[in-house]
Amino acid sequence: MTKDLENDSQVPSFYIVRDDLIHPLVNGNKARKLDALLPFLEDHSVTDVVTCGGCQSAHAAAVAVSCAERGLRSHLLLRGEQPDVLTGYNLISTMYGNVTYVPRSLYADREEMLIRHAGLVAGSSGLVVSLNDMLEAPWIKQKGGRKVAIVNEGAGDSLALLGMIRLLCYLSENHLFGKERTVKFVVDAGTGTTAVGLGLGAICLGLPWEVTAVMLADSIEQYRKRELQLIFDFRRHFGFNLVHCSNRMDNGVVTWVERHQPRKFGNVIDRELEVCQQIAQQTGILVDPIYTLAAWELATSLSEKEERGGANVVMLHTGGMLGMFGLAQRYKSHFRTLKDQSNG
Template identity: 25%
Template sequence: MITIPERISLANLPTKIEKLDRLSAQLQGPSLYIKRDDQTGTEFAGNKIRKLEYCIREALDQGCDTLITCGGIQSNHCRATAAVAAKLGLKAIVVLRGEQPDTYEGNVLLDHLLGAEVRWISSEDYRDHRMNIMNDIASEVSAHGQQAYVIPEGASSGIGAFGYYTALQEIVQQEQELGISFDAIVVALGSGGTHAGLLLAQQLLETSHRIIGINVCDDEQYFQKAISTVIQESSHYIDQPVHIPLKAIEIIDGYVGKGYAQSQPQELKCIQDLASLEGVILDPVYTGKAFYGLLEEIRKGTFEDMQNILFIHTGGLYGLFPHASSFRF
């Protein structure tokens, strides 16, 4: 029996699983299902809250009163962290990549509404020094008599990964209730923590699911290393070594497109088509790219030996609105 760390309960769980009937019929391939982790809440909607439930429990256990994290200007994770901090009476400091805009919209608007302190750093500093910058802020907080807890980008850490360890337990229970089994679980890869948690659970619970990530930035090699690192960190919490060879970390590369948070017409059309066909709205940064990649791979025959595929909708609705001008109706 594996004992995992404790968490606080904040998300609306379990999230439901829906079959995409009309899309599945159009594709004439495996049946497609979607897990609605975009419905984990309102202010903290998306996959990040599952990970934050574990991170923030650890922060509270350590007596911390300030949460420090980082992300892009439309970071779902930063917005979720700000929301949880407000709910629990904590302070949030979010470090955002890029230049401060003249007007706020989407997630960055919500960061401010939720009372987070927002600090801006250059893209270069974010890429090369973000952890050092957050640790320096933590020292600054400590000098003022408070105690900070630093959460890495996307809450992709050893403790955060348990959010998707328990998500796979949830999926297994839902499979029993629905009377089906999923051959593969597909998820967008932005920082790697969600994939790491699913793969950790798949290994330790010995389920037969293939865990497949579709990266929306960087490349396959980068994420294989990042996921492996998170899993190694997680193993320290359960006092049990977990070794997963890099080649066993399945990633479908090739759908980054123009780059992180930059959309191509075919990706936007995929978002629009799914919305009008199934009433499900994806986001352009994560789920839109990954779902487009999944559909392309189904059309290529990559999944022809599978019957049921589950795609995890990791949220991101608020990040859709700043891209409104990119859509053509």
């Protein structure tokens, strides 16, 4: 964990949880969610994992690497067409997993797509299970063949929330933030699972912490709907001892906010790469224009408001830096500007 500090001590600053550094390829919130998912799959004798994501999905690559490290087979359904040159997370997914490119029209129905492909992997003698299947009927036995587990896009499952709660258990230890300090947690939101996990963790652990998430991929209505579904599933599977905090859960566990400059998901606005470059040169911390720059902007804004004895502002760095290679292919003109500046 580091603190963003300028030479001028009067400049507002915030803490950064450097989850981007915990593994060379599997880092950020991807590693935290899989920290809960994969041991569970191993305990249930799963042989294959099927999941999905975009062409440069950090989640898909994380699943591929983590499965390979554990002797599991991964099957990755990536949206769109195979690029001419594999790079970034697309390259990592291909090196570690079994990649299939899916037309956008078929990808639109993710649930059906995942079930159909998992059935092909399992074959006539195998078994296809979802995480909910295993949580609700852990006695499912496999008579032979493959046992294929489906993991939702972005690991958007209630089980993954436990990985985020484990992170808060660590951060609330006395030598870090402790349990008494007021903390405003900031995170970028793709599926929103990470933010919900942090919010639930703060409530379950009785921490005076608030979680604010920058919406990147959907409307506030869809994020709130997903939040309620994750909370419902969490309480159903793990909430037998959470009666004491039901009221706080009912009121929502995350504050969802728009990005400073809203745009269609995946788009990069002029000069954002230059901002990322400036941050890297001044702090030694790399952020990307799609995800972590959004959290950085919000953390900066909140730290300015909290500078006079207010709460500690903490940004969770969700990693994903290899995605910059994919952006360089897609936004060549933006990256050419960086090249021109360095030559100048």
